[in-house]
Amino acid sequence: MAASIAPVALDAMGGDNAPVAIVQGAIDAARKGQAIILVGPEERVRAELDRQRASWNLPVQVRHAPEVVGMDDHPGQAMRRKKQNSIRVALELVRDGEASAAVSAGNSGAFMAGAMMVLGCSGDVQRPAIVSVLPAARGRPLMLDAGANVDCKPLHLVQFALMGEVYSRRVLCVSRPRVALLANGEEASKGTALTRTAAAALARSGLRFQGYCEGRDLLGGDVDVVVTDGFTGNVALKTMEGTAQALALMMKEALHRTLPARLGGALVRNAIDEIRRKVDWREIGGAPLLGVDGVAVIAHGSSDRRAVANAIARAADGARASCTEEIGRAAAQASALLDAERGEEESTGIRGRRRASEA
Amino acid sequence: MAASIAPVALDAMGGDNAPVAIVQGAIDAARKGQAIILVGPEERVRAELDRQRASWNLPVQVRHAPEVVGMDDHPGQAMRRKKQNSIRVALELVRDGEASAAVSAGNSGAFMAGAMMVLGCSGDVQRPAIVSVLPAARGRPLMLDAGANVDCKPLHLVQFALMGEVYSRRVLCVSRPRVALLANGEEASKGTALTRTAAAALARSGLRFQGYCEGRDLLGGDVDVVVTDGFTGNVALKTMEGTAQALALMMKEALHRTLPARLGGALVRNAIDEIRRKVDWREIGGAPLLGVDGVAVIAHGSSDRRAVANAIARAADGARASCTEEIGRAAAQASALLDAERGEEESTGIRGRRRASEA
Numbered sequence: 273m274a275a276s277i278a279p280v281a282l283d284a285m286g287g288d289n290a291p292v293a294i295v296q297g298a299i300d301a302a303r304k305g306q307a308i309i310l311v312g313p314e315e316r317v318r319a320e321l322d323r324q325r326a327s328w329n330l331p332v333q334v335r336h337a338p339e340v341v342g343m344d345d346h347p348g349q350a351m352r353r354k355k356q357n358s359i360r361v362a363l364e365l366v367r368d369g370e371a372s373a374a375v376s377a378g379n380s381g382a383f384m385a386g387a388m389m390v391l392g393c394s395g396d397v398q399r400p401a402i403v404s405v406l407p408a409a410r411g412r413p414l415m416l417d418a419g420a421n422v423d424c425k426p427l428h429l430v431q432f433a434l435m436g437e438v439y440s441r442r443v444l445c446v447s448r449p450r451v452a453l454l455a456n457g458e459e460a461s462k463g464t465a466l467t468r469t470a471a472a473a474l475a476r477s478g479l480r481f482q483g484y485c486e487g488r489d490l491l492g493g494d495v496d497v498v499v500t501d502g503f504t505g506n507v508a509l510k511t512m513e514g515t516a517q518a519l520a521l522m523m524k525e526a527l528h529r530t531l532p533a534r535l536g537g538a539l540v541r542n543a544i545d546e547i548r549r550k551v552d553w554r555e556i557g558g559a560p561l562l563g564v565d566g567v568a569v570i571a572h573g574s575s576d577r578r579a580v581a582n583a584i585a586r587a588a589d590g591a592r593a594s595c596t597e598e599i600g601r602a603a604a605q606a607s608a609l610l611d612a613e614r615g616e617e618e619s620t621g622i623r624g625r626r627r628a629s630e631a
Numbered sequence: 632m633a634a635s636i637a638p639v640a641l642d643a644m645g646g647d648n649a650p651v652a653i654v655q656g657a658i659d660a661a662r663k664g665q666a667i668i669l670v671g672p673e674e675r676v677r678a679e680l681d682r683q684r685a686s687w688n689l690p691v692q693v694r695h696a697p698e699v700v701g702m703d704d705h706p707g708q709a710m711r712r713k714k715q716n717s718i719r720v721a722l723e724l725v726r727d728g729e730a731s732a733a734v735s736a737g738n739s740g741a742f743m744a745g746a747m748m749v750l751g752c753s754g755d756v757q758r759p760a761i762v763s764v765l766p767a768a769r770g771r772p773l774m775l776d777a778g779a780n781v782d783c784k785p786l787h788l789v790q791f792a793l794m795g796e797v798y799s800r801r802v803l804c805v806s807r808p809r810v811a812l813l814a815n816g817e818e819a820s821k822g823t824a825l826t827r828t829a830a831a832a833l834a835r836s837g838l839r840f841q842g843y844c845e846g847r848d849l850l851g852g853d854v855d856v857v858v859t860d861g862f863t864g865n866v867a868l869k870t871m872e873g874t875a876q877a878l879a880l881m882m883k884e885a886l887h888r889t890l891p892a893r894l895g896g897a898l899v900r901n902a903i904d905e906i907r908r909k910v911d912w913r914e915i916g917g918a919p920l921l922g923v924d925g926v927a928v929i930a931h932g933s934s935d936r937r938a939v940a941n942a943i944a945r946a947a948d949g950a951r952a953s954c955t956e957e958i959g960r961a962a963a964q965a966s967a968l969l970d971a972e973r974g975e976e977e978s979t980g981i982r983g984r985r986r987a988s989e990a
Contacts, residue, residue, distance in 0.1 A: 408877065409877060409880060409881050409884070419815055422815060422821075422822070422823050423823055423824065454866060455862070455866075456778055456781060456861065456862050456865035456866060457865070462781075463781070463862075464781050464782055464862055465782065486865075486866070486869045486873075487865070487866045487867065487868065487869030487870030487871070487872070487873055488869040488870070488872045488873030488876065489873065490870060490873055490874075491873055491874060491876075491877035492873060492877070500866075502815065503814070503815050503822075503823055503863070504862070504863055504866055506815035506816070506845075506846070507813060507814075507815060507845070507846045507859075507863055507866065507867055508846065508866055508867065508870045509846065510845045510846030510847040511846030511847070511849060511867045511870040511871055511874070512846070512870055512874045513846070513847050514845075514846055514847030514848065514849055514850055514851060515849075515850060515870070515871045515874040515875060515878075516874060516878060517847065517850075518767065518768060518850035518851070519874075519875060519878055519906065519910070521768060522768050522906045522909060522910075523902070523903075523906060525768070526899075526902035526903070526905055526906055527899060527902055529902065530901070530902070532898045532899075532901070533898065533899050533901065533902040535895075535898050536894075536895040536896070536897070536898025536899035536902075537895065537898075537899060537902075538895070539891045539892065539894050539895025539896075539898070540885075540886060540891075540892050540895035540896060540899055542889070542891070542892065543882070543885035543886055543888065543889070543892040543895075543896075544882075544885070546885055547878065547881045547882060547885055550881060551878070551881075
């Protein structure tokens with residue numbers, strides 16, 4: 273393991289399989305040397321550690337947080353009313369420097385609201401975005417926003433691009449990330465008023481900006497940072513998931529239909545399992561919430577032990593890269609880029625009118 | 632073949648493989664009894680028919696159209712300036728009752744612009760939408776709009792739902808189509824201002840409306856008509872395409888890596904080919920442009936003979952169902968549904984404010 277970091281704070285009570293799977297994942301990560309602070313009702317968490325016979329030598333602490341946010345709780349209300357809930361306490365450990373990152377598989381809305389309240393935004397970031405690392409065959413492409421911000425303005429998209437570039441470079445170690453805006457075609461005339469304004473600003477950003485990319489480019493390996501609003505990003509992400517599932521089902525049925533297919537199916541099982549692992553969200557682990565002033569990773573609600581351990585690993589990668597401030601500084605450039613763009617529009621007088629009529 | 636219909640008008644000059652693949656597809660369809668009018672420069676089309684040794688007995692006519700719209704031509708300009716282009720002449724055959732449907736694999740923007748100019752909208756339809764039939768394992772789900780209208784208003788989405796329901800029921804023979812709006816989550820609180828307004832109106836439409844569906848539901852078989860704006864629809868469609876391609880590539884690589892996988896791969900080839908056919912857009916053929924006053928089908932730009940033949944079959948299905956007027960009548964209900972919704976908002980005073988602040 274690389275440079276040592278402060279422990280990762282883990283919401284022990286979040287997700288469908290809490291606390292069992294959360295504690296399992298914590299133990300697995302701790303066995304690899306990652307220090308963990310499990311946050312939740314102390315007795316219950318300790319009982320689960322005992323039940324799983326966790327060794328006393330593992331770097332796992334417990335921090336008491338008596339309250340739990342339910343999956344159906346209203347995010348903002350839960351955060352304000354339950355001051356001692358496990359999500360909030362985990363985030364406070366990050367704010368206070370006791371933990372290097374916070375991870376939760378619980379109510380993701382509450383986790384985002386809590387991160388905004390407790391950590392705040394980094395630098396000039398207007399809205400944090402969820403980063404999804406995509407299961408591509410080549411490279412490590414990421415897409416943001418994967419669902420935090422449904423209604424976006426050009427400023428948000430431009431900030432997402434600047435923030436995502438830092439994450440790709442610093443955490444995923446992509447040397448000069450190629451950035452593109454997701455749209456309905458590659459030509460500059462495509463897209464919406466929103467994407468066209470953002471594209472014009474990004475063209476002068478100094479990023480390795482490639483203009484628009486399409487849905488079919490997400491897994492193609494030719495783009496490293498795909499930028500979109502949270503509505504479109506969420507639809508694209510779940511469409512990928514659904515398509516992979518539908519194809520897996522078709523494959524399963526086809527491999528049972530004839531005798532040769534059944535025989536062959538037995539021989540190719542390893543190959544299929546390998547692909548299944550590659551596209552499995554549990555391997556990806558968690559989605560970082562980029563733009564808050566600290567490392568916060570959202571794990572899938574139905575995380576099992578492997579997903580939890582991978583989310584911890586992702587959080588630790590983020591903490592080690594220690595690029596939160598750089599993300600805040602990068603985001604600060606967005607306003608100037610859009611102002612320059614607006615200035616040019618006003619002097620030509622063409623685009624300005626179009627935007628006014630579309631507003 | 633079912634009830635006989637007037638010939639299908641086919642743009643002989645549209646697409647990457649025109650006129651060769653177009654004429655091939657026409658011959659294949661004609662051999663199955665479908666009458667075709669090939670539209671394009673007469674000498675060139677006849678030469679291609681001769682080259683392919685098309686029998687004189689086949690129900691294939693040629694209609695002269697000296698001009699051709701290029702893939703890069705500006706849609707509106709091309710339609711206005713080249714009055715005798717093959718797309719326009721094909722659409723005029725439909726308008727004049729000589730053909731039952733028009734099909735083109737050419738410049739899709741020009742085909743849409745031409746359909747609006749020549750055929751006009753059916754009834755109260757505000758904007759025609761592209762219908763994409765999805766390659767699901769179960770059922771015949773469709774999604775609209777797949778790319779014609781990037782910036783949509785609630786009225787458009789509500790009309791798409793009403794139009795799509797008619798197409799699903801009358802052309803795809805789904806007995807009581809389940810309709811849903813594509814969004815970033817299933818809860819009514821999700822979506823954008825646009826989808827929330829459309830959802831409220833659709834809830835009182837009498838359609839079998841299921842609220843929101845997600846990207847992962849597109850191929851799940853539990854929704855028959857997925858409604859979305861053309862930007863999101865295009866991204867979702869191409870994401871499906873890209874995911875299927877990426878998985879196919881991973882599979883191909885995995886099946887070459889080890890000896891057992893290579894052996895097994897030979898045995899499962901038929902099964903894989905079967906799936907490939909199922910998700911192949913060439914099997915789907917073409918995307919109907921719904922809401923114009925006549926049957927118009929957009930074929931893929933890189934259509935080969937099979938894709939062309941399938942697009943012709945789809946157009947013929949649409950013509951036989953003869954539901955253009957019903958689509959126009961269905962769309963006319965949208966305004967009233969939205970007015971009722973607005974009335975309720977004004978009386979409660981809550982939603983009205985939200986919408987104003989989001990406008």
